[in-house]
Amino acid sequence: MKLPKYPLASSDKLLTFEFISEGHKGLIHKLVRYQPTNLKDIYNLAFGDKDHSTGEIDDTVISNNGDSEKVLLTVVATLYAFTDKYPDVWIYATGSTKARTRLYRMGITKFLSEVIKKKY
Numbered sequence: 001m002k003l004p005k006y007p008l009a010s011s012d013k014l015l016t017f018e019f020i021s022e023g024h025k026g027l028i029h030k031l032v033r034y035q036p037t038n039l040k041d042i043y044n045l046a047f048g049d050k051d052h053s054t055g056e057i058d059d060t061v062i063s064n065n066g067d068s069e070k071v072l073l074t075v076v077a078t079l080y081a082f083t084d085k086y087p088d089v090w091i092y093a094t095g096s097t098k099a100r101t102r103l104y105r106m107g108i109t110k111f112l113s114e115v116i117k118k119k120y
Helices: 068-085 098-117
Strands: 016-023 026-036 042-050 090-092
Touching: 016 068, 026 068, 042 068, 068 090, 068 098
Parallel strands: 042 090
Antiparallel strands: 016 026, 026 042
């Protein structure tokens, strides 16, 4: 199955990715960043809306653009790109709230078998 995702733009080192969510609230710019932690080869996956005034990630805003599955699958696509370039790293990810972490976990679980089968 070919799972839908948004086109991605990335930095040369594949540490930052940007895409645009298209839904009933319009176009919303999203950012994904892989940030090194204090532990060797462990990166934090940061994700959220792009704050146009700072260029940084706002992981507290609730977009509700009606495309959450497509957004989540696009974030998964960044994981593949990042780990293809850096195969020996570990990725840490959690939501900014318990509810978000649960939402992400449910979305990942829904598509896990497809995502594991093949790099879509």
